[in-house]
Amino acid sequence: MATLTLALDAMGGDHGPSIVIGALKRALKTFPEVHFIVVGDQAELKPLLAQAKLTDHPQVSLQHASQVVTMTDKPGYSLRAKPDSSMRVALDLVASEQAAACVSAGNTGALMTKAYFTLKTLPGVARPALMSSLPQRDGGTAFILDLGANPVCDSDSLFQFGVMGSVAAQQVLAVDKPRIALLNMGEEDIKGNDVVKAAANLFQQAAELNYIGFIEGNDIFLNKADVIVCDGFVGNVALKSCEGLAELLVGNIKANIEQHWLTRFLVKLFYRRLQRSWDWLKPDHYNGASLIGLRGVVIKSHGNATERGFFSAIEQAVAETQQDLPAQVREQIEQILLAQE
């Protein structure tokens, strides 16, 4: 029996609803306790569900939405002009508690604005943050936030991001006392800007948190911290730079291998060993950024996610919902704010 309901925005992403239906099929087997509401244009979705033999599946229902938010819609415009978009309807299902979480691969800016507007932030949280998993050298995982929900942050926001990330690492990664670090230009106290320095002060005063200080860009994959805190501008640029470099480097290796018949041949012996070198990056497995700090679980999938990628985003939504992350965040933020009074 379904004990949990998730809303899937089926119309977002670069590859259209077939990716979402493929991921759904996989999720139904993995999560027999979850009910899925597929949200989007029924004329498009009904044939896809029928094709996947999911029309009368007991864990699946279809919720029509007449509009679609495009990748180029501005957030304010989509909020005003598209009240019946699949994204908005999926978020409304969470706001009205008909669903516990929403997953969308749509326009990030529009999703953040709509989520903030419909779900509101938790008490004590000024701004939600976009948080993602970051693969670590030894195969572990860290959380990094913010990745672009907040281009400018004050020190209070950075502090709240640290608390939220810490709760997520406890609940989702099962880390006992998550190490929280601030991303900075250097490890010394005098480095950085005033906002980061003021945030460091706030962390130092919060005895409940395991704050370990500043870390630099070259440390973010080295398992030095479980939670890495930065403003959305820095986080977005740093992570995208790394994505760009990794893609290029792996692409180069593949291209160089294929240039010669001997290496093309050898690669068949060699491939799995080589593959392992970048497997830990697993972009598919790490897909799914959480919009944390809201009164509900909202997961943003990469726009160009594969079926496997969208499935990872669903997994993330299930994990956060099962742990009731919003309630946990609310509780810990309250405790810390009370302790500071």
Added chain:
Amino acid sequence: MATLTLALDAMGGDHGPSIVIGALKRALKTFPEVHFIVVGDQAELKPLLAQAKLTDHPQVSLQHASQVVTMTDKPGYSLRAKPDSSMRVALDLVASEQAAACVSAGNTGALMTKAYFTLKTLPGVARPALMSSLPQRDGGTAFILDLGANPVCDSDSLFQFGVMGSVAAQQVLAVDKPRIALLNMGEEDIKGNDVVKAAANLFQQAAELNYIGFIEGNDIFLNKADVIVCDGFVGNVALKSCEGLAELLVGNIKANIEQHWLTRFLVKLFYRRLQRSWDWLKPDHYNGASLIGLRGVVIKSHGNATERGFFSAIEQAVAETQQDLPAQVREQIEQILLAQE
């Protein structure tokens, strides 16, 4: 006959003066027109110069300095307490026009502070910026600035960085109309923070410049721009993150190869092809960040640079000096400021 004089701070860097002397030996052959003043503790340097058979070399002179700036000295402290440090004496040689440029692998913060104090900025330049070469997918080079001299920037500074980078790309990279881009969270006009948006406005009004708009982190290696402009916090974190990832990825590949006798064996056939995949990153060849915007050429070498790396920093100093980059920057900044009046 020497037509150009360079001052080398021999005491900076993690590996001590022997690296600098090794790089000097190489530079003497490559640049017969350059005279080098080696600055540092003569008790330590004399034996090294003798060992390298450079004691009476016509292109080399030794300038004693009794103090050394350590990697942990705070900038303000080193400025006040170490007036006879090798770094300071090397910069003073530039300020007094006895040398045209200075190269140091010492403490970045101290170098920036001392350089700003002794050399001052060019007219029309509010703040110097740390600028580095960035390898591009196709083997080309772009300049990125700032990388940490300015943790907080206003839009005027970002605009000046663009002008300075453009002059450097023209003079040093021989690019005709360098494409200038602002690093941002998205390509759309509405993305980013107010400083970046205001800087975009300034660039759009400067018809002399080839401003191409915003680029994202994943574009910085894709030869989309010749000059990439950002504040020092963002640039520092993004570049260090990429360095960390590249090191880890290449290290992983090597480790996976060495785990098995067959791949260890095959790698001998395979190595050069594989090597080529990350050769374009060439950290050694790209060593040498310019502190641009000052009344003199100052090049910062990586603290852990090899002999080859420090030589690249010397090359960068020679190139910028031969083109008289400070004079060129001064001229173009003046032209643009006049055009705006």
